[in-house]
Amino acid sequence: MLFKSTMVVLGAKSSKGNYNGIPFDKTTIFYKADLQEGDNFVGEVGESMVWGLSDNFQKIKSLEYPLMADVTLEQVSNGSATRMIIKDLVPQKQQQQGNAPK
Incomplete structure (x- = not known):
């Protein structure tokens, strides 16, 4: 199941290698998420979600953070647990500093 959304991307990390024979x-x-409402919760947190292979990092590593991005999310399951993954991430155009309207 696919969902479209907008998220505030706080940062990103690329990981590639081999651990105990497993590639x-x-x-x-890493994105900004609101804490649930309640007496013991207030504010926002940083959460993480996977976006494909390490090659995707190259597409966004030179951008300024935090940034707004349009994302396509997919809900996946292994039969016992459900999670969301990012299928596509498109940064929204960043405003040039010094060129903002007054």
């Missing part, structure tokens, strides 16, 4: 290759996106 891994991914990009992790």
